[in-house]
Amino acid sequence: AQTVTQSQPEMSVQEAETVTLSCTYDTSESNYYLFWYKQPPSRQMILVIRQEAYKQQNATENRFSVNFQKAAKSFSLKISDSQLGDTAMYFCAFFPYGQNFVFGPGTRLSVLP
Amino acid sequence: EAGVVQSPRYKIIEKKQPVAFWCNPISGHNTLYWYRQNLGQGPELLIRYENEEAVDDSQLPKDRFSAERLKGVDSTLKIQPAELGDSAVYLCASTTSGSPLDEQYFGPGTRLTVT
Numbered sequence: 001a002q003t004v005t006q007s008q009p010e011m012s013v014q015e016a017e018t019v020t021l022s023c024t025y026d027t028s029e030s031n032y033y034l035f036w037y038k039q040p041p042s043r044q045m046i047l048v049i050r051q052e053a054y055k056q057q058n059a060t061e062n063r064f065s066v067n068f069q070k071a072a073k074s075f076s077l078k079i080s081d082s083q084l085g086d087t088a089m090y091f092c093a094f095f096p097y098g099q100n101f102v103f104g105p106g107t108r109l110s111v112l113p
Numbered sequence: 114e115a116g117v118v119q120s121p122r123y124k125i126i127e128k129k130q131p132v133a134f135w136c137n138p139i140s141g142h143n144t145l146y147w148y149r150q151n152l153g154q155g156p157e158l159l160i161r162y163e164n165e166e167a168v169d170d171s172q173l174p175k176d177r178f179s180a181e182r183l184k185g186v187d188s189t190l191k192i193q194p195a196e197l198g199d200s201a202v203y204l205c206a207s208t209t210s211g212s213p214l215d216e217q218y219f220g221p222g223t224r225l226t227v228t
Contacts, residue, residue: 004155033213044116045156045204045219091155095213100169101146103155 002027004094004104012110013082020067021077021107023092031097034068034075039106040088048090051075082111115139117220119205125226131193134223138187138207142218145182147190148204150222156204162188163211192225200227 004025013019025034036048051059051068058066063080079086092104118137126132138145143164148156159178161169164185173180177196182188192199202222208215 009153035213044221045206047216050213093155097213100158100161101156101217103157105154 002029002094002096002102004092004102006090006092006104006107008107009105010108010110012112013079014112015082015084017082018078018080019082019109021079021090021092021109023075023077023104025073025075025092025094025102025104027073027094027096029096029099033095033097034066035093035095035101036064036066036075036077037091037093037103038086038088039091040085045091049077079109084111084113087111117205117207117218119203119220119223121223122221123224123226125228126195128197128227129194131191132195132225133192134190134203134205134225136188136190136205136220138205139218142207142209143185144208144211144215145188146204146206146208146217147180147188148206150202150204152201159190159203161211168211195225195227197227200225 032053034051037045038048039045049061049064065078067076089106091106094102120135145162147159150156160173160180162182180190202224204222205220206217208217
């Protein structure tokens, strides 16, 4: 079975600082995609960033970047210059090509003023 | 453009009662997903549609759950009869196709409470 693990149930960070959320996954697949989704309180889940496993270069989207370590099956999310609006649940997700999304249990991030 | 629409947003029912959730995906999105999200957990796929065809329903508890997507547009998920363990948020999502290169858009969800 393919699984996604997020070992940090909750984290907090001061506004303007940097925080890193951890994610590991277990698979025997070689072709897959990895995602980070954000679910703000009482709002819809939205895509933060996506990484294709065959790409060695780490994806970046403005203040969000990932550290993808394929051999270690690790996919962490770094949020720079944290803002109050970054407060949300963050879900790591894994998509083996031709299959379906598998989501992790989530990390609740609180950005403190 | 409207996003993924779900209704109702909240539903409270007694166990053994039936319940139905409705989802209208983004116009032009051929792929539709139903997920269940238990409290404090990530979404778990229940069923995936490509147009009107259910291409993956392996995680759908077929003894009490059913779904349909007539005409390949909006979709309904039904539970009959509901059990206490069905309390969760039911999320609908859609994409242009089933490719992970297409962004998946989620609806606001229906929060079901079974008493």
